[in-house]
Amino acid sequence: GESVGLHLPTLSVQEGDNSIINCAYSNSASDYFIWYKQESGKGPQFIIDIRSNMDKRQGQRVTVLLNKTVKHLSLQIAATQPGDSAVYFCAFLGAMDSNYQLIWGAGTKLIIKP
């Protein structure tokens, strides 16, 4: 079946350092990938997305990298701040029971150390 996996369930980063959150996916046919941030007590918030015809996309302090050869997706957060503390989910558009839907990773909890 299709799946998305995360390498690290918890990531601790010093405030001001860069964070890298990784994600592996299994479906080589997927062409759309998204990163979400979920703060405690809130719904997932869209951060950035990327299509399979790109290998890098940048936003404000965030960069998503896509390596289709090894089916790997990463989210880089520059100069991590306390407000970046959250659980980060990767998701990709895939087929489940013949319907296209978002396939979700398990999530990585990012902890910012002062």
Add this chain to the structure above:
Amino acid sequence: SAVISQKPSRDICQRGTSLTIQCQVDSQVTMMFWYRQQPGQSLTLIATANQGSEATYESGFVIDKFPISRPNLTFSTLTVSNMSPEDSSIYLCSANAESETQYFGPGTRLLVL
């Protein structure tokens, strides 16, 4: 993007009762979705709410337990029927418009005693 609100934000219910969760979007959207999220876990899709037709349920979820309404392009409801403590969870509504990007509501935190 779409701004999504949910009501109630949280509730504590007795087993055997039912709760209806409302989801309101600030603009017309094509697709609306209902998810369940256990604390500390990822999201599980319950169903896709289709306007003008029955919802499409994922494996493990049935209409009798989770009836869904979608009367127009900005509103949907999810009912959790005949609740048991195992239904305690966070229920999330999401929607997308022209693109595949889904935007989420704040969630409804349900505790069944």
